Amino acid sequence: MNFHVVHQLVPTKGKRLTQFIDETELVLGIRFPLDYLDRASVLTLVDQEQVICGGAIVVLEPPFRSIRSIPTGSEVDFCVGKQEEWAEINGVWLNAEKKSPYLSFTFWSHLISHLLRTNKQHFIFTFDNSNNRMSQVANVFQPEVLYSGKTIKLEGMKTDSDETIAAVNRKVLSATQELLARRGIGKAEPQEEEIIQRIKKRRMLGAVNSVQKSRW
Numbered sequence: 001m002n003f004h005v006v007h008q009l010v011p012t013k014g015k016r017l018t019q020f021i022d023e024t025e026l027v028l029g030i031r032f033p034l035d036y037l038d039r040a041s042v043l044t045l046v047d048q049e050q051v052i053c054g055g056a057i058v059v060l061e062p063p064f065r066s067i068r069s070i071p072t073g074s075e076v077d078f079c080v081g082k083q084e085e086w087a088e089i090n091g092v093w094l095n096a097e098k099k100s101p102y103l104s105f106t107f108w109s110h111l112i113s114h115l116l117r118t119n120k121q122h123f124i125f126t127f128d129n130s131n132n133r134m135s136q137v138a139n140v141f142q143p144e145v146l147y148s149g150k151t152i153k154l155e156g157m158k159t160d161s162d163e164t165i166a167a168v169n170r171k172v173l174s175a176t177q178e179l180l181a182r183r184g185i186g187k188a189e190p191q192e193e194e195i196i197q198r199i200k201k202r203r204m205l206g207a208v209n210s211v212q213k214s215r216w
Helices: 014-028 101-117 132-140 170-183 192-202 204-210
Strands: 008-011 040-046 052-059 086-094 122-128 144-151 161-169
Touching: 008 101, 014 040, 014 052, 014 086, 040 086, 040 101, 052 101, 086 101, 101 170, 122 132, 122 170, 132 161, 161 170
Parallel strands: 086 122
Antiparallel strands: 008 040, 040 052, 052 086, 122 161, 144 161
């Protein structure tokens, strides 16, 4: 079965957007406000019956929630070029009942393809430090950590949180996408550890270290 045929990452509006907001709150404990989503690309992974299996939020212009959540006065190692080169990834989740290595890597393949089509050069993302699985996924990309620690409670959050805010550049995503495509996502179920090791061995992710540091 070709997984890309029966699962699609699609823009979300109307009733499906409301469903995404509700399900994201259940999974992540955050009810993202509409004024934030109105200027974002809200993407949902749907199966052949149009059931939502996961999703993500991509914001192409600042201000970014990730940066707003950093406490005032905190030392932030913010890698930037021009503001228009940056985007934010937020609200990433997969349905726990449907989650598998196959679904996870297919989802990331779709999402990375979408990010590369934006022509942005750098991508900010945030994950809760108590989420070990997301931490492992993030570490595969060897991101540049901008901040890690207590964050400010923003609109839609029930409590403050202990989070890592990091950035990954386009070269890393492009190399990772190439590797996933070569592995044949959609043809056979990939083995997660095998792909992680291949990425590390090829040193594709070392590209993030070449990002020049400056202040926003």
